[in-house]
Amino acid sequence: MPIASWTEKIVDWMTANWAGFFDAIQHGGQGTMDLANAMLGAVPPLMMIVIMTIFAVLVSHKKWGFPLFVFLGLLLVWNQGLWADLVQTTTLVILSSLLAIVIGIPLGIWMAKSDNVAKVLQPLLDFMQTMPGFVYLIPAVAFFGIGAVPGVFASLIFSLPPTVRFTNLGIRQVPVEMEEAADSFGSTPKQKLFKVELPLAKSTIMAGVNQTIMLALSMVVLASMVGAPGLGQGILSAVQHAAVGAGFVNGIALVILAITIDRFTQRLNVDAVEAQQQKSKWRKWVGWLTALVLAGSMVGGLFAQQAAAKKSVSLVYVQWDSEIASTNVLAQAFKEKGYQVKMTPLDNAVMWQTVANGQADGSVSAWLPNTHQAQYKKYHKNLDMLGANMRGAKVGLVVPDYMNVDSIADLQSQADKTITGIEPGAGVMAAADKALKAYPNLSDWKLQGSSTGSMAVALDKAIKSHDDIVVTGWSPHWMWKKYQLKYLADPKNTMGQAETINTMARKGLKADKPEVYRALDNFHWQKGDMESVMLDIQNGMSPEKAAQKWVDAHPKQVNAWFEK
Amino acid sequence: MAKVKIEHLTKIFGKRVKPALDLVEKHVSKTDILEQTGATVGVYDANLEVQEGEIFVIMGLSGSGKSTLIRLLNRLIEPTSGSIYLDGDDISKMNKEELLDVRRKKMSMVFQGFGLFPQRTVLENTEYGLEVQGMPKEERTKLAEQALENANLLPFKDQFPSQLSGGMQQRVGLARALANNPEILLMDEAFSALDPLIRREMQDELIELQAKQKKTIIFISHDLNEALRIGDRIAIMKDGEVVQIGTGEDILTNPANDYVRAFTENVDRSKVLTAERIMEQPVTANIDVDGPNVALKKMVTEEVGGLVAVNRSREVQGFLSGEAALKARKEGLALKDVLVDMPTIQKDMLVSDIVPIIYDAHTPLGVVNDEGRLVGIVIRGRVLEALADKELDNQETEVK
Numbered sequence: 001m002p003i004a005s006w007t008e009k010i011v012d013w014m015t016a017n018w019a020g021f022f023d024a025i026q027h028g029g030q031g032t033m034d035l036a037n038a039m040l041g042a043v044p045p046l047m048m049i050v051i052m053t054i055f056a057v058l059v060s061h062k063k064w065g066f067p068l069f070v071f072l073g074l075l076l077v078w079n080q081g082l083w084a085d086l087v088q089t090t091t092l093v094i095l096s097s098l099l100a101i102v103i104g105i106p107l108g109i110w111m112a113k114s115d116n117v118a119k120v121l122q123p124l125l126d127f128m129q130t131m132p133g134f135v136y137l138i139p140a141v142a143f144f145g146i147g148a149v150p151g152v153f154a155s156l157i158f159s160l161p162p163t164v165r166f167t168n169l170g171i172r173q174v175p176v177e178m179e180e181a182a183d184s185f186g187s188t189p190k191q192k193l194f195k196v197e198l199p200l201a202k203s204t205i206m207a208g209v210n211q212t213i214m215l216a217l218s219m220v221v222l223a224s225m226v227g228a229p230g231l232g233q234g235i236l237s238a239v240q241h242a243a244v245g246a247g248f249v250n251g252i253a254l255v256i257l258a259i260t261i262d263r264f265t266q267r268l269n270v271d272a273v274e275a276q277q278q279k280s281k282w283r284k285w286v287g288w289l290t291a292l293v294l295a296g297s298m299v300g301g302l303f304a305q306q307a308a309a310k311k312s313v314s315l316v317y318v319q320w321d322s323e324i325a326s327t328n329v330l331a332q333a334f335k336e337k338g339y340q341v342k343m344t345p346l347d348n349a350v351m352w353q354t355v356a357n358g359q360a361d362g363s364v365s366a367w368l369p370n371t372h373q374a375q376y377k378k379y380h381k382n383l384d385m386l387g388a389n390m391r392g393a394k395v396g397l398v399v400p401d402y403m404n405v406d407s408i409a410d411l412q413s414q415a416d417k418t419i420t421g422i423e424p425g426a427g428v429m430a431a432a433d434k435a436l437k438a439y440p441n442l443s444d445w446k447l448q449g450s451s452t453g454s455m456a457v458a459l460d461k462a463i464k465s466h467d468d469i470v471v472t473g474w475s476p477h478w479m480w481k482k483y484q485l486k487y488l489a490d491p492k493n494t495m496g497q498a499e500t501i502n503t504m505a506r507k508g509l510k511a512d513k514p515e516v517y518r519a520l521d522n523f524h525w526q527k528g529d530m531e532s533v534m535l536d537i538q539n540g541m542s543p544e545k546a547a548q549k550w551v552d553a554h555p556k557q558v559n560a561w562f563e564k
Numbered sequence: 565m566a567k568v569k570i571e572h573l574t575k576i577f578g579k580r581v582k583p584a585l586d587l588v589e590k591h592v593s594k595t596d597i598l599e600q601t602g603a604t605v606g607v608y609d610a611n612l613e614v615q616e617g618e619i620f621v622i623m624g625l626s627g628s629g630k631s632t633l634i635r636l637l638n639r640l641i642e643p644t645s646g647s648i649y650l651d652g653d654d655i656s657k658m659n660k661e662e663l664l665d666v667r668r669k670k671m672s673m674v675f676q677g678f679g680l681f682p683q684r685t686v687l688e689n690t691e692y693g694l695e696v697q698g699m700p701k702e703e704r705t706k707l708a709e710q711a712l713e714n715a716n717l718l719p720f721k722d723q724f725p726s727q728l729s730g731g732m733q734q735r736v737g738l739a740r741a742l743a744n745n746p747e748i749l750l751m752d753e754a755f756s757a758l759d760p761l762i763r764r765e766m767q768d769e770l771i772e773l774q775a776k777q778k779k780t781i782i783f784i785s786h787d788l789n790e791a792l793r794i795g796d797r798i799a800i801m802k803d804g805e806v807v808q809i810g811t812g813e814d815i816l817t818n819p820a821n822d823y824v825r826a827f828t829e830n831v832d833r834s835k836v837l838t839a840e841r842i843m844e845q846p847v848t849a850n851i852d853v854d855g856p857n858v859a860l861k862k863m864v865t866e867e868v869g870g871l872v873a874v875n876r877s878r879e880v881q882g883f884l885s886g887e888a889a890l891k892a893r894k895e896g897l898a899l900k901d902v903l904v905d906m907p908t909i910q911k912d913m914l915v916s917d918i919v920p921i922i923y924d925a926h927t928p929l930g931v932v933n934d935e936g937r938l939v940g941i942v943i944r945g946r947v948l949e950a951l952a953d954k955e956l957d958n959q960e961t962e963v964k
Contacts, residue, residue: 180640181679185693185744186667195696199683 015142022143029095029149036091039298045083047297049074052260054290058283059267066263073256082231082253089220089230089257092148096155096216100163101209103156108167108205109193118168125161133158133222141226141350145359146316151223159215166208170201206269210262217258227316227344227354231257237345240319240423242453313516314342316351316360318426320452322476323365325533326389326501328547330364330523333558336551339516349375349425355506356382361513362505362520364389370496371395371427371474384507388500389524390476395428396487396495397435398473400463407489408439415468417445420458424449428472428495435494447472459483476530478538515562522561529554565652566613567780568637568748573610573646575632575804578603581644594803606632608804610646619774619781621795623788625827629804630784634750637782638671639663650748668697672741676753678733680725686712686736687721693744704743711743712736731762735769742777749781755790767793788828792816800824839918840911842947843931843940846872851881851900856893859884872930873903878937880908883927908932911939915947922947 015022040048052074056067077086111118136157140150174197182192198205224232231254238247313334317327324345331341346354352372354360356379366372366385397408397419405411419436421429429449436442450458455471456479462469463483470488479485503520510517529550536546551558576584584603587596594605607629614620624630635641637648639655648655655666672693673679680689690711694704712718715735725733734754741749755763771794774781785791791798792812799809800823808820819825849859849871859871863886871889873881882903892902907921908930922929922944931940 175677177675177677177679178681180635181673181675181681182692183640184638184667184671184673184750185696186664187696188664191696195692196681200681202683 011139011142018143026144026147026149029144029152030147033091033095033148033152036095037088040087040091041084042300043294043297045074045078048294049078051290051294054286055264056260058287058290059264066267069263070260073260077253077256080249080253082234082250085229085231085234085250086253086257088148089217089232089254092151092155092220092223092228092230093213093216093257093261095148096152096159096219097209097213099152099156100160100212100216104160104163104208104212105167105205107160108164108208109171111164111168112171121164125164128157129161133219134225137222137226141353145357146227146344146346146350146354147359148223148228150226151219151228154223154226155216155219158219159212162211162215163205163208166211167201167205170204170208171197173204174200203269206265210265210269213261213265214258217254217261220254224345225347226350227346229344233345237319238453240451240453241321242451242457311338311513311515312340312342313513314344314360316344316346316354316363317365318348318351319345320365320422320426320474321478321534321537322393322474322501322530324543325530325537325547326364326525328543329525329533329550330519332544332547332551333561334516334519336558337519337562347423347425348372348427352376352379352383355379355504358506358508360506361509361516362386362503364501364503364520364523366502366504367393367395367427367474367499368502370431370499373427374430375427382507384505384509386503386505386521389503390501390527390530391498392527393475393499393501394487394496395431395472395474395499396490397432398471398485398487400459400469401484401486402466403468405488406486407491408435408494409441409489409491411439411441411445411470411488415470419445419447419470419472420455421447421449421472422452422455426452426472428474431495432472435490435492438492438494476527476534478531478534481531481535482538519561522563525557566649567616567651568614568782569649570610570612570637571647571649573607573633573636573648574644575606575629575636575641576603576644577606585645605629605804606641607636610801610804610806612799612806612809614780614782616780617774617778618796619770619783619794621783621785621791621798622801623785623791623798623827624801625786627803628801630786630801631752632804633801634673634752634782634784637750638667638673640673668693668744670746671748671750672744672746673750673752674734674737674741674754676756678725678730678737678757680733680736680740682725685722685724686717686728689725689736690721690740690743692740697744707745708739708743711739714742715739729762730758731766734758734766738770742773742779747780749779751781751783753784753786756786763790764793770794800827838911838915839909839913839929839931839942840940842915842949843911843942844946846930846938846941848872848874848878848938849884849899850874850876851898851903852876854899856889856897856899859889859899860886860893863889870927872906872928872938872941873899874938880906880930880932880938882906885927906930908938909942910934915951918942918947919951 043051049071053067053071056070060066074086077083107121111121133154136154137150140153144150144153178196178200179192182196187195220228220230221232221235224230224236231250234250235247235254237243238250315327315331317323327343331343334341344354344360351363351365352375355363366376368376399405403414405414419432421432423429429447432447436445436447459469459471459479460483461467473479473485473487503523505517505520509520533546533550536549537543541549574585574588576588578584578601580601580603584597584601584605587600588605588609592600594608597603597605610633622630622633632641636643637655643656646656650666650670655663658666681692684692687705687708691704691708694707699707709718709721712721715738717732717735717739720728720732725736728736734757737754755766758766767790770781773779783791783794795812797809797811798815799806800815801807802823808815808824810818815824816828819828847862847866847868849862851873852875862871863869870883870885873884875881881900883906884899884903888902888904889899891897892899904927906927906929907925909918909921909932911931911933918929922942928941928943930938931942933939
């Protein structure tokens with residue numbers, strides 16, 4: 001059964017026919033997210049931390065553990081320089097959760113009121129919850145492109161079920177006698193729902209909402225693969241670079257956020273008797289006052305930001321060390337010229353798709369003719385290819401130079417017959433796959449996908465213990481400076497000759513933003529330039545700083561990019 | 565004209581209702597219907613009339629269909645067939661709006677588990693019925709406060725149900741039902757969840773309320789004593805059928821069949837009732853420590869005319885009358901010098917055996933357990949009560 005092709009057809013049909021609808025959602029959603037981000041981001045971090053601590057004091061009665069945790073935890077996040085990411089993640093989670101509540105509670109009510117609806121929804125909810133979140137990202141990108149919106153969409157599908165289930169459960173668990181009492185006094189169904197059922201089911205529903213929020217948080221990392229901003233991107237890039245420290249710091253920030261949100265929602269869920277006992281005037285006053293200050297500073301910050309709106313450019317890239325270097329350098333150059341730059345790291349295939357759909361201005365990460373051949377074939381008609389920005393790049397199978405093989409044809413049973421690869425969607429992986437098929441001596445070898453970072457770690461480990469290893473490598477890359485490596489000869493040319501890294505722009509950029517188009521068109525540099533930036537990053541400098549350092553050192557070259 | 569009239573009311577639960585209904589019309593028994601169709605008959609061809617202003621009690625064991633019947637009256641359960649006339653209008657034929665109106669204005673219900681909304685205060689609970697009618701806040705609060713005032717609950721109006729005792733909660737339930745000023749009160753085993761003392765209090769309150777407000781009350785109960793205490797007329801149900809309707813006297817003197825006879829506990833009670841069943845809590849004085857002043861104080865506060873004198877290990881020493889205690893105080897005597905003897909009996913002694921003892925005794929009888937410790941006292945009145953039932957039973961052949 002060609003289920004895969006049916007699915008593709010359906011998604012293609014939807015993408016084509018409902019484009020207007022999806023675009024409206026994409027724009028509306030992105031606008032909402034940007035607004036929320038701007039508002040939350042406008043509040044100075046320290047003020048926000050104090051406000052959140054005050055709220056924590058208000059909801060936890062004479063217990064100091066939670067407010068202290070909020071205060072210190074948020075302070076730590078700020079100290080680690082992750083405040084902006086935290087804000088973006090928070091808006092993402094809040095938006096997904098709000099949507100889940102708005103959609104989920106009515107669905108849950110409908111489910112509780114009708115056994116037939118319950119019969120249909122139950123398996124659907126099981127399906128939604130057990131299908132890996134990754135799967136939702138694919139149509140999400142097709143429908144909404146990249147950014148926060150597909151992230152919210154995927155989070156929503158994944159995190160909706162608990163709210164629906166618990167609402168259904170809460171309403172069905174309302175004691176029969178309560179229902180009868182409500183009916184016996186002549187309540188209409190609506191009165192019964194709002195006056196009896198929902199208030200009685202409230203705590204169960206809140207437990208479901210709490211679950212939903214937690215699931216939305218767990219989807220944040222996944223959503224980063226399609227460009228959702230925030231802490232997830234830090235975690236994802238840490239995974240791809242096997243950067244334990246960065247991964248831990250980002251993870252801790254996410255944990256702090258999760259615990260904070262969880263405790264807040266739990267504390268807001270008190271029963272009527274408790275609520276009455278907790279009523280006190282000063283709490284109300286302080287609460288309203290704090291909320292007012294918060295709203296005021298948000299709006300104020302918003303106006304300030306509005307005034308400072310600038311020319312903008314959006315770049316997409318893959319989280320390879322080479323592309324991190326080049327995209328950051330270009331971004332710094334744009335910033336110097338007064339642009340607002342949006343950089344989104346994506347999976348390779350998604351990156352191509354994004355530029356082709358016109359959802360990003362361009363990318364300087366297209367490896368041609370071989371590495372990205374598949375993507376080029378699929379999308380080049382909808383792209384504006386601006387030519388090479390760096391020559392002499394190469395991909396191939398790479399081994400440490402102490403191994404006594406020189407050609408792919410020499411490989412027999414070294415390294416457990418395994419080629420250690422990178423992300424499954426990467427171009428070099430497709431090339432390696434071709435090589436496996438073309439060389440008869442590789443017929444029983446396997447290509448092990450992982451991530452760029454894991455591959456580097458595996459290589460490091462193998463070299464330290466002097467083991468055999470074959471990796472999918474490319475240059476420029478810092479590993480050539482760090483270790484003694486060699487490419488394996490490729491007599492059948494499956495892995496491509498020397499390659500170029502190319503710049504691509506979306507169709508129509510030339511008309512919309514001629515300056516940006518020109519800069520992209522002019523952007524080029526040397527392999528040595530790139531490797532120096534890469535090495536700085538590898539030695540612990542942040543990508544922005546390393547890029548800034550290079551830009552500062554080469555003003556002439558940078559200015560040349562922006563000249564006519 | 566009867567206030568409420570039920571004709572051929574039937575309720576069948578389950579899937580194959582139609583064939584089961586045909587069988588009901590042919591008067592096939594409930595068990596056979598269940599075997600043949602798999603459908604359960606909840607109420608089987610019930611017919612009765614309730615007059616305006618009477619307390620009509622529907623009795624039966626659990627599973628007899630009495631709770632289903634009361635829910636058919638306000639259509640919390642939809643009847644399968646038959647009619648329910650309220651002031652001559654057929655409720656079973658009403659559309660939604662008319663039914664809502666009947667529920668809001670004419671009938672209110674009180675529940676066994678009180679049915680109070682835990683997230684609403686006492687006042688908010690009481691005004692619920694008025695709230696759903698869309699009455700303005702001030703007006704409904706006034707009415708609800710009046711209803712609470714009548715139930716002596718006004719000081720608790722801002723409390724939540726979980727903060728009140730069972731008896732208070734049920735008074736709130738009653739006040740809520742009365743706040744609507746309905747013509748008919750439906751009470752579904754309203755006092756079954758309360759302890760016996762509170763229960764009697766509530767029954768008295770209900771009788772008083774009835775005397776003042778002249779409501780028509782349809783009361784469900786499985787307790788014969790309760791039915792006899794409050795009911796003007798009683799209907800007894802069995803397996804969904806109404807087997808007898810009449811006054812308490814009718815039912816006790818002319819039971820329609822063996823079931824009713826058994827139900828009204830047609831056994832020689834004096835042969836089964838033990839001292840333990842009819843004894844009361846004793847008020848005691850410990851003669852090792854208490855003096856006449858303490859004894860007198862106890863008599864005043866407990867409203868009794870005499871005390872059981874015990875020692876430290878609660879063994880009966882004798883009976884102390886009020887006069888004896890006064891005498892002891894005047895003459896400066898110790899309590900043990902003024903006691904009179906008090907006969908004691910074992911707690912499992914039968915009423916029929918107690919009669920000759922109490923006949924000769926000048927004091928109540930002390931009831932002791934196997935270790936000889938005092939657990940209660942038996943007074944003359946209770947023995948007579950038990951015997952009165954026996955007299956009534958003696959007209960019948962013994963069942964057991």
